[in-house]
Amino acid sequence: MTDRKSLDEIREFWTRAAAVETDDDGLRPVARDPFLQQVVEEAIESRIPVGSTVLDIGCGDGRSTLRFARRAAAITGVDYIPAFVEKAAAAARAEGVGNVRFLQADATALTDRKAQIGAVDVAVSIRCLINLDSWDRQKAALRQIADMVKPGGLYLLSEGWDEGMEGLNALRSRAGLPPIVPVPYNLTISRKLFEKEIAGLFAVEEYVNLGFYIMMSRFVQPCAVYPEPPRHDHAINALAAALQRECRDSPLFGSADYAGVYVLRRLG
Numbered sequence: 001m002t003d004r005k006s007l008d009e010i011r012e013f014w015t016r017a018a019a020v021e022t023d024d025d026g027l028r029p030v031a032r033d034p035f036l037q038q039v040v041e042e043a044i045e046s047r048i049p050v051g052s053t054v055l056d057i058g059c060g061d062g063r064s065t066l067r068f069a070r071r072a073a074a075i076t077g078v079d080y081i082p083a084f085v086e087k088a089a090a091a092a093r094a095e096g097v098g099n100v101r102f103l104q105a106d107a108t109a110l111t112d113r114k115a116q117i118g119a120v121d122v123a124v125s126i127r128c129l130i131n132l133d134s135w136d137r138q139k140a141a142l143r144q145i146a147d148m149v150k151p152g153g154l155y156l157l158s159e160g161w162d163e164g165m166e167g168l169n170a171l172r173s174r175a176g177l178p179p180i181v182p183v184p185y186n187l188t189i190s191r192k193l194f195e196k197e198i199a200g201l202f203a204v205e206e207y208v209n210l211g212f213y214i215m216m217s218r219f220v221q222p223c224a225v226y227p228e229p230p231r232h233d234h235a236i237n238a239l240a241a242a243l244q245r246e247c248r249d250s251p252l253f254g255s256a257d258y259a260g261v262y263v264l265r266r267l268g
């Protein structure tokens with residue numbers, strides 16, 4: 001069991017993260033594994049209907065929001081850390097992206113901002129809800145997000161799933177690798193509980209299995225480079241990200257998938 005952080009400590013972590021370009025390991029703090037980010041963004045971007053209105057919740061430095069803007073008629077990125085909002089807006093200005101805006105808003109209080117943000121065709125969240133400190137808060141945020149999506153609209157999300165983490169660690173233990181323990185400011189979510197919770201709000205239209213990338217980067221690479229530590233910028237990860245789309249449907253990799261993308265259709 002990790003020494004989990006309080007909500008205040010988690011916010012403090014992201015405030016510090018927003019003040020730097022890269023962390024102590026030279027990685028973007030919002031997306032430390034660039035190739036995992038690539039496969040997640042590809043899966044989400046390709047499912048955003050062209051010309052839709054989009055809300056990216058927990059947008060961080062706005063890099064993924066700016067990518068999704070290419071398909072959106074209009075996109076709003078929200079984050080609860082003001083420095084991320086400023087950074088993202090500066091990036092949009094620098095790149096001349098006109099159909100995007102960034103606002104400070106908390107994922108647990110979106111309904112209060114509905115008049116300003118407006119209901120959208122597509123909501124997106126990438127590793128945002130896992131920064132809430134309890135399943136009760138995560139459930140409350142899910143209801144708030146559902147309230148922002150128009151009936152028939154989509155919610156596309158990649159958070160962090162318990163079952164895939166357990167499957168991956170079972171495999172790692174068979175190879176003598178230590179378990180991957182989520183950082184103390186993250187609370188991964190049970191897919192079983194998640195699907196039960198959203199049942200009255202959304203229909204599960206698709207689940208994009210990213211297990212191939214996870215297996216290659218979190219199992220094959222650590223075995224290959226042992227006793228050196230694995231690296232997020234390793235060539236195996238680059239190759240796995242390039243091949244992910246071709247290899248996504250193999251059930252062999254599903255058990256280790258802790259980052260897959262849900263494609264949810266709003267009921268109502």
Ligand SMILES: C[S@@+](CC[C@H](N)C(=O)[O-])C[C@H]1O[C@@H](n2cnc3c(N)ncnc32)[C@H](O)[C@@H]1O
Binds near residue numbers: 030059063107126
């Ligand atoms: C792991 S980063 C991911 C950022 C971005 N989605 C991406 O993929 O690059 C998580 C982001 O969620 C934001 N966040 C965490 N809790 C939040 C909350 N309750 N409301 C809004 N944003 C939140 C953090 O400030 C951070 O920018």
